Amino acid sequence: MTQKIAALGLDIGRKRIGVAGCDGTGLIATGITTIxxxxxxxxxxxxxxxxxxxxxxxxxxxxxxxxxxxxGFQARQVQKFSKRLSAALHLPIEFVDERLTSYYAEQMMIEQNVSPSRNKGLIDRKAAALILQQWLEDRRKTIKAKTTEQPENS
Known part of the structure; x- marks a missing residue:
């Protein structure tokens, strides 16, 4: 039986926080809301x-x-804020490299004929989903690598 995955992805900005969740199987991340x-x-x-x-x-x-x-400065601010959230919510945090996630979120919106400049909150939600999706994929790769490694002298 596989373990249920209950992670929340956050794209933390100065004005808004994009929030994403995943299905219990850990396959798909989707945007939930923007705070x-x-x-x-x-x-x-x-x-x-x-x-x-x-x-x-x-x-x-x-x-x-x-x-x-x-x-840099912005990453340190995100780390500081995240650690404060983690302590207040009594939840562990894991960081994911989010370079270009907002750019990719904007590109996805443009492809869907949605104006990024009028939908900043949607960009944040989509970026949070991309962050969480990256974490889910990295997690799957790590688990797969661990299960395929067989000790030579067991």
């Missing part, structure tokens, strides 16, 4: 409601590395 960041307490209560409703046990946060792979 307008009014205050930490407000953000916390909105996330808490989603976490309780979905039985979430892990936060997957997109970390905006610089294009050269370094951790």
């Amino acid at each position: 307008e960041s009014k205050s930490f307490a407000d953000t916390l209560s909105q996330l808490q409601a989603i976490i309780e409703e979905r039985g979430v046990s892990l936060l997957v946060v997109g970390l905006p590395y610089s294009m050269d792979g370094s951790i």
Whole structure:
């Protein structure tokens, strides 16, 4: 029996937080909502409601590395905020490289004839889904690699 996956993907920005969830099998991530960041307490209560409703046990946060792979100012801000969320929600966090996720989300919208400039919240939700999808795929690869490794001298 496979373990149910209850992760929440977050695309944390200065004004908004895109939120995505996954099906219990861990195959597909989808955008859930976008939280307008009014205050930490407000953000916390909105996330808490989603976490309780979905039985979430892990936060997957997109970390905006610089294009050269370094951790810049914005990434440090996201780390700081995420650690605060993690402590307040009593949930572990894992970070995923989120470079270009917002760009890809915008491109997906353009292909669907949806205006990115008029739908910033949708971009954030889609970016959160891309972040969570990347984590799910990396997790599957890791599990597959572990199950195919056989110890030579068991």
